[in-house]
Amino acid sequence: MANKLTKVLVANRGEIACRILRACSEAGISSLAIFADNDANSLFVELADEAVMLQGDSIASTYLDQTQILKIAADHAVDAIHPGFGFLSERADFAQAVGDAGIQWVGPSPAAITQMGDKMTARITMRNAGVPVIPGEEIEEVEEEAALIAIEEASHRVGYPLLLKASSGGGGKGMRAVHDASELISAAQGARREAIAAFGDGRVYLERLLTGSKHVEIQILADRHGRTIHLGERECSVQRRHQKVFEEAPCATMRPQLREAMGSAAVAAAKAVDYEGAGTVEFLLAPNGEFFFLEMNTRIQVEHPVTELITGVDLVREQLRIAAGQPMSCGDLMIRGHSIEVRLYAEDAANNFLPAIGKLAVFSPPEGPGVRLDTGVREGDEVTPNYDPMLAKLIVWAPSRNEALQRMRRALDEFVILGTTTNIRFLHELCDQEEVINGATDTTTIDRLWPNGWSPNVSQSIKNAALLVASCAEANGLQRRSSSNSNQDISDGPVSPFQTLSRRFP
Amino acid sequence: MANKLTKVLVANRGEIACRILRACSEAGISSLAIFADNDANSLFVELADEAVMLQGDSIASTYLDQTQILKIAADHAVDAIHPGFGFLSERADFAQAVGDAGIQWVGPSPAAITQMGDKMTARITMRNAGVPVIPGEEIEEVEEEAALIAIEEASHRVGYPLLLKASSGGGGKGMRAVHDASELISAAQGARREAIAAFGDGRVYLERLLTGSKHVEIQILADRHGRTIHLGERECSVQRRHQKVFEEAPCATMRPQLREAMGSAAVAAAKAVDYEGAGTVEFLLAPNGEFFFLEMNTRIQVEHPVTELITGVDLVREQLRIAAGQPMSCGDLMIRGHSIEVRLYAEDAANNFLPAIGKLAVFSPPEGPGVRLDTGVREGDEVTPNYDPMLAKLIVWAPSRNEALQRMRRALDEFVILGTTTNIRFLHELCDQEEVINGATDTTTIDRLWPNGWSPNVSQSIKNAALLVASCAEANGLQRRSSSNSNQDISDGPVSPFQTLSRRFP
Amino acid sequence: MQNQFKTEDGLVEVAISKQGDSWTYEGQSCQILNDGRIQVTTADGSMHLARAAKVGDTWWVHLCGQTFKLERIEPGASASEEQGGLTAPMPGKVLEVMVEVGQEVTAGTTLMILEAMKMEHKIVASTDGVVTAINFNAGDQVEQGVTLLDLEQ
């Protein structure tokens, strides 16, 4: 390889596929998307230079089908595969197979993935490297009954409240908080079942649930030319269902010495496994300034944009450089301003964040300075139950944290999505909470703010106004213009994206 | 005033009104838009907290009607007026009247506007302050015939090629390059006529046309607390019809000492007139490093975003702070990466950049990292001959100039506008020119690159493919879905923005 | 002009009246602009623009940063509210059935676990009652809106 990639296969979908495809395009690298049948009309397919459809009707037989993906890669002579996040991104066996096929894996070595990807092994590795880990216990038993017994025994030593986590986990899947012994077994069964479904590996481990802590993670980059650096921290404490919804950089309470201490620990962690590429070392940061290793994500992360905006480093572009064998292009760490990301989900925040589906009849994102949108959808697309219900990441940057929050509120106010329930209003109210404004968030923030679940704070007068609008639109036949087309043919057939405007210019 | 603005009237329209209204919203300041009848459906009206329609059917009787605007300001108890750029932004008499009405002017004092706004006076002021000005001559005569005689006489002393410039000018209006004595009188008549129409002041002055120079301008900020700073330079050499179309920061050939020299000159210029707020000092930078004062713009500028992106300073927000009597919030100058702005016009670049009109049947801007769009239009809006045909400013940021150019090309490729002719393809080809890639642009770049006018470089095969697409769409009735609605009622009546999707979810 | 909508707060009858160009309801008023958008004047006198789209029978309305989902009930049609039934909130797969027919349950009891969008969701008894029917078994695929179980109070 002449230190240059020529064609990259993006083994992912949705917004992260778009992010990577655009980076390839900017880098002058040609790109190949792979897509399942139900993604044929997705934006990422459109953005790719070439796109190949995956045969199969489940995730396992499409985006997780290593053999099929490797065959496509070989048939189309790609010289690298970028896995994005999720799917195959942390599968060491796939990284190995990719390398064996003579294709460059955009990410760390299979060995590094294995050592960090198995969360139990990672805990042990880190403990040995002197990085503090959360008090807890690994459960090696694989078989259900034996595992449940071992979990029960370990629970006495770890103590309550505790957290069950899937050893192959990520994204909140296979994770359960257990506050009381009576909940333990059903929680363990649920966690294992979810872990098996998501990762094909039911092993879970126990950790003391450290309440009142912040989730703070360090972004690192490592190249083959001897440089391993950190790019400061992100705070991602605000989580619902163990999934991040509000992420920011820098952490509001971070101090330079602590940043250096955590950064050094993260760099040490990366070096311990000969890390290459972009990765994230996650920590819990206790109120007293103690921090504990949680896990390392050996891939690009959902919330990487906030780091990009404060450091000015294009992480995906650096991934491509590093994978090509080039040195990373970024210089010394230079943090400027504040960035916040919120994850827009199709979900009913008022109903325990239940995922929602629907057609994006209107999808009108905010514009203007300091606003970035990473999305894989566009107006007219359908939100289906097939994939994760994240619609977009809305990211803002501003000179200060307060201004970033103001900008985020403005951007959320401007964002109009009609046709599916979203968490936009929830996110807006989140930005109005004193705890969020003060930067005093921890991993229990949402549960504490809305112990009985969130419901929107809407005045009766606005509710009435909305009913008035719907009635008035209905009464004036404002939908008639299109509904007159709703004959059977069209409702079941293809929808035309073509538009004809009735006004004619001479 | 308690160092806080509560309600700002934005005396402008289009994208800059949107920019200011969003800044007000983020700053927690309530906003009032004013709009002419033909702007009733414009985006900026929608973004404002309140909007008042101006009576009148010409620009003079609406956006330039000082009396009417002041009455609205008084009726709605605003405590500040932000003029944006163009329109009344550099009218000292208006700034004076605003102050007399007890309303804060977001900008410098009337005296500073007068001293800098009259370009001839500014030349003299700068010369006296020791800032080098371009060799040339002021023409004091107001009356047409006398002025033409004086211009003719001065032309012999200034020599050819020369530039005629309106003393009240800006934005290329009332400006003419004259290469030969035979063109002088008709050029002077044209310049004066345009200047009278645009500014109500026909005075012009002559300058030696310095070919091969770069247009480099310095952004400055000054508050009432004794701080006057510069925020580095922008290069805006690439112009068509004397209007900037491609702007970047920093200037590709800038060196730190030169930046400091030009920055100091700009700060000196601002201090010479007791400047307050945001302003720009424009220079011509000769190939040998000599620079000459061109003019000072005593307002926010179209191309301000590129400075915002490399310095991390929110210039409009700082304007609001300074107008409220607060100190500016930005710290020391910290330039990072590279930013490029292109101006998207509804114009036919292949036909001498003739402005175009039409309906924005599709207006689909690019997304993703490092892309900012400042626009005042949205899909479905109409481009009319009433106002400037600028549709949007597309701005990118990237760690390096090369990456910024790559990103700009990618963004332009993604930008789809159908229904009116635009300069997107021209801008893309501009980004591909060696001179632009090398940063070797000067004010004659476009004329030199396309001496006989630009025309798109399109292969016959793509032309044929486009014809195929149109034929195929026509043959398959892909427009039928909407055109069946084109009964007389709808084509002349209001167009419904409501959509009904035919697919129903159970 | 009378319409019936199903909202988060239940069924609402909305009777709007027209005066000049203006429609009113409960102190709110609105006007249809030239370009078809709807301008709302709320009871406190402030003006706002609404965006709306109809998907199937449902009007989606965006107003003041809030989005509302208002299902219009066709005159004569009965509301689609289920009586005592527990419906699938989205398409998915039944993972586990936690109760049996005839079992007495209290409000809050988990009755079934559904997998959808790669997450597990609990189907929880909304009231105390007796399970009178279980319509699906573990492993079954279910469509959105189908009745999973019946509960009698």
Next chain:
Amino acid sequence: MQNQFKTEDGLVEVAISKQGDSWTYEGQSCQILNDGRIQVTTADGSMHLARAAKVGDTWWVHLCGQTFKLERIEPGASASEEQGGLTAPMPGKVLEVMVEVGQEVTAGTTLMILEAMKMEHKIVASTDGVVTAINFNAGDQVEQGVTLLDLEQ
């Protein structure tokens, strides 16, 4: 399937043919996708998605970063090309008429100055000829497309 379009290069007759799901013309082929978009395969084998919108009789097509304006000529209608006439490129105001009826002009002569969108635009003789008619005076408002002057070769 035959269509006539007015393009930058003049009038073009386009005859497309269909084979299976695919339409072809001059070595290019295209297919209509499920969702109504059009996928183009150019002669070199590369695939691209087109976007298109029809405004009045004009198809606007975006393909490979290029935008095309293709005015479809209704079968039987004559093309709207003016013969020798000089038309207003956009609505505006006549600022100055530089020639007189009967005057001989050479290609490139400025005939009229039009103000539109706050800029001045020159109306220039496209060929050598004689001015046979001047339809507007200074100060007149003109609509887009009207014939400003007639020029006879």
